[in-house]
Amino acid sequence: MQQTMSQPATNAPRTGAPGADRAFQWLTLLMALSVFALIALIGYELMRGARLSLHHFGWRFLVNSDWDPVNDIYGALPAIFGTLASSVIALLLAVPLGIGTAIYLTELAPLWLRQPLIMFIELLAAVPSVILGFWGMSVLVPWLRTLLFPWLQKLFGFLPLFQGPAGSGFSLLAAGIILAIMIVPIITSVSREILRSVPGLQREAAYALGGTRWEVTRIAVLSYAKKGLFGAVILGLGRALGETMAVMMVIGNSPQIVLKLFAPASTMASVIANEFNETPPAGLYPSALFELGLVLLGVTVVVNIFAQLLLKTFAGPSVKPQP
Amino acid sequence: MPAISPLTPIRASDHTAGTHGTALTARNLSVFFGQHQVLKRVSLDIAARAVTAIIGPSGCGKSTFLRALNRMHELTPEARMEGDIRLFGEDIYARHVEPVVVRRRVGMVFQKSNPFPTMSIAENVTVGLRLNGLRDKTTLTERTEQSLRMAALWDEVKDRLHAPAISLSGGQQQRLCIARALAVQPEVLLMDEPASALDPLATSHIEELILELKRNFSIVIVTHNMQQAARISDFTAFFYLGELVEFGPTNKVFMNPEKRQTEDYVTGRFG
Ligand SMILES: Nc1ncnc2c1ncn2[C@@H]1O[C@H](COP(=O)(O)OP(=O)(O)OP(=O)(O)O)[C@@H](O)[C@H]1O
Ligand SMILES: [Mg+2]
Numbered sequence: 001m002q003q004t005m006s007q008p009a010t011n012a013p014r015t016g017a018p019g020a021d022r023a024f025q026w027l028t029l030l031m032a033l034s035v036f037a038l039i040a041l042i043g044y045e046l047m048r049g050a051r052l053s054l055h056h057f058g059w060r061f062l063v064n065s066d067w068d069p070v071n072d073i074y075g076a077l078p079a080i081f082g083t084l085a086s087s088v089i090a091l092l093l094a095v096p097l098g099i100g101t102a103i104y105l106t107e108l109a110p111l112w113l114r115q116p117l118i119m120f121i122e123l124l125a126a127v128p129s130v131i132l133g134f135w136g137m138s139v140l141v142p143w144l145r146t147l148l149f150p151w152l153q154k155l156f157g158f159l160p161l162f163q164g165p166a167g168s169g170f171s172l173l174a175a176g177i178i179l180a181i182m183i184v185p186i187i188t189s190v191s192r193e194i195l196r197s198v199p200g201l202q203r204e205a206a207y208a209l210g211g212t213r214w215e216v217t218r219i220a221v222l223s224y225a226k227k228g229l230f231g232a233v234i235l236g237l238g239r240a241l242g243e244t245m246a247v248m249m250v251i252g253n254s255p256q257i258v259l260k261l262f263a264p265a266s267t268m269a270s271v272i273a274n275e276f277n278e279t280p281p282a283g284l285y286p287s288a289l290f291e292l293g294l295v296l297l298g299v300t301v302v303v304n305i306f307a308q309l310l311l312k313t314f315a316g317p318s319v320k321p322q323p
Numbered sequence: 324m325p326a327i328s329p330l331t332p333i334r335a336s337d338h339t340a341g342t343h344g345t346a347l348t349a350r351n352l353s354v355f356f357g358q359h360q361v362l363k364r365v366s367l368d369i370a371a372r373a374v375t376a377i378i379g380p381s382g383c384g385k386s387t388f389l390r391a392l393n394r395m396h397e398l399t400p401e402a403r404m405e406g407d408i409r410l411f412g413e414d415i416y417a418r419h420v421e422p423v424v425v426r427r428r429v430g431m432v433f434q435k436s437n438p439f440p441t442m443s444i445a446e447n448v449t450v451g452l453r454l455n456g457l458r459d460k461t462t463l464t465e466r467t468e469q470s471l472r473m474a475a476l477w478d479e480v481k482d483r484l485h486a487p488a489i490s491l492s493g494g495q496q497q498r499l500c501i502a503r504a505l506a507v508q509p510e511v512l513l514m515d516e517p518a519s520a521l522d523p524l525a526t527s528h529i530e531e532l533i534l535e536l537k538r539n540f541s542i543v544i545v546t547h548n549m550q551q552a553a554r555i556s557d558f559t560a561f562f563y564l565g566e567l568v569e570f571g572p573t574n575k576v577f578m579n580p581e582k583r584q585t586e587d588y589v590t591g592r593f594g
Contacts, residue, residue: 111400209454
């Protein structure tokens with residue numbers, strides 16, 4: 001590579017005509033655009049399916065807290081609440097864990113330990129959602145019911161968030177924990193990339209001032225990488241919002257708005273997956289599910305674009321190039 | 324008894340300019356990167372309150388030498404060092420000595436300026452002090468002004484101390500890095516080609532600054548610029564292939580070197 005670069009063009013025959021190059025460019029552009037078109041098409045189809053519901057409920061769909069198929073009344077609020085609440089719980093658990101792991105991997109861990117740990121985390125990302133859900137139902141949920149819930153209630157029972165019957169274990173907290181396990185790998189690996197892109201010279205500056213490892217990490221690495229790390233978190237959020245199978249298996253699927261960790265709930269994704277088979281082929285019910293899908297698509301697209309923007313613009317706060 | 328070095332140490336303090344004693348003493352200093360020996364039993368005295376220039380062709384171990392003087396090389400996992408370095412008589416590699424403490428006493432300025440981009444100008448200056456646990460606002464403010472004055476940057480930034488550090492020009496950023504290193508009041512300042520990325524005007528700023536600073540600090544500067552070494556240094560050490568070839572007062576090294584290699588290098592006839 002290097003050699004052909006520095007050699008004069010005379011004896012370096014170029015393969016392919018400029019025409020082929022141009023065609024290749026167009027082809028790849030077309031493929032990139034087709035992805036965009038696909039998303040637009042999905043959005044359009046959802047919109048078509050949701051037309052009845054859109055027409056019938058209008059904006060009230062988003063703020064109505066009744067999801068009542070028996071009386072044919074549909075409001076998205078319980079599912080929106082469940083989606084946000086389970087995602088927030090997941091972030092609270094996964095962000096410290098993911099970023100902490102990334103810091104350990106890039107700044108502190110001995111070299112021989114890094115590769116095995118990275119492999120393990122990537123393995124975690126490869127566990128199929130349904131397997132995780134299965135584990136959640138058979139191990140996590142009973143454990144929550146018999147051990148964690150009573151224990152948490154004893155410690156924090158004075159807070160409304162921890163009150164209420166411990167119930168079956170199928171709960172918001174179960175969903176949050178499962179989601180956390182699912183998004184830790186992405187938060188860790190994206191954060192790791194971000195931390196690795198912090199220039200070594202920044203670390204050296206802090207070391208040369210007599211900083212300890214932790215101080216160097218804090219003043220030279222974390223503050224430099226802030227924005228990128230935020231992007232990693234938002235990317236994790238994007239994953240959590242749309243996750244379906246495992247959440248559906250442990251959340252209890254109850255369309256209610258109860259701000260209690262031990263109460264069952266539902267998410268937009270879990271409602272769609274859970275109920276679509278039971279709906280009549282036409283009518284308000286399937287249409288409302290379509291609209292729920294439309295809301296979910298909109299939210300995840302926006303969140304993901306936001307995350308991508310944060311990560312793209314993170315070339316680090318640029319240090320002025322010197323003359 | 325340690326083995327006797329093949330190179331007899333040349334004491335800067337034997338010569339007239341080093342009237343303040345010796346700041347750093349290196350004896351039989353060898354540094355290895357894995358199996359590769361980069362520095363070969365270098366023995367050298369760094370005079371206090373004087374400027375010592377390190378010159379030599381690229382890859383001869385100048386930066387490695389500098390980084391051994393404040394234990395920065397320990398950040399490279401495969402680096403290993405042998406020999407003895409004393410800071411005003413104290414063994415900086417002794418068991419009980421923390422590298423963190425050594426680096427506070429022996430500061431460093433890098434080739435490429437590296438201010439902390441998320442911090443303001445003032446925060447960059449005081450970051451080392453704050454690491455040391457200094458919290459008192461008035462002291463921090465005083466030290467900010469004092470350090471920026473010493474780095475000849477005060478007049479240019481006094482009205483925008485809270486602007487981001489990266490809003491400064493390249494030369495200003497480098498002087499800010501010098502101010503940052505000075506703020507913790509080190510005894511020795513190591514500078515690795517501090518002006519090589521700057522234009523001639525900014526370079527002359529830095530050179531004047533170094534001449535000013537040597538009244539209070541002991542300075543070791545690596546440079547590829549022979550005129551610069553001649554202009555600002557009291558002593559010059561010429562390294563070649565990891566060995567210290569010649570060391571003495573700058574006048575002598577440049578006008579009347581003892582070794583042929585030195586003469587070839589300082590006159591630009593190096594092959
Ligand atoms: N981290 C490292 N790992 C392995 N080898 C290294 C490392 N750093 C430096 N070296 C080797 O040590 C030798 C001396 O390097 P050093 O950076 O001290 O040279 P220098 O005299 O400062 O050169 P320059 O003038 O180009 O800055 C070189 O051969 C270099 O390849
Ligand atoms: Mg160097």
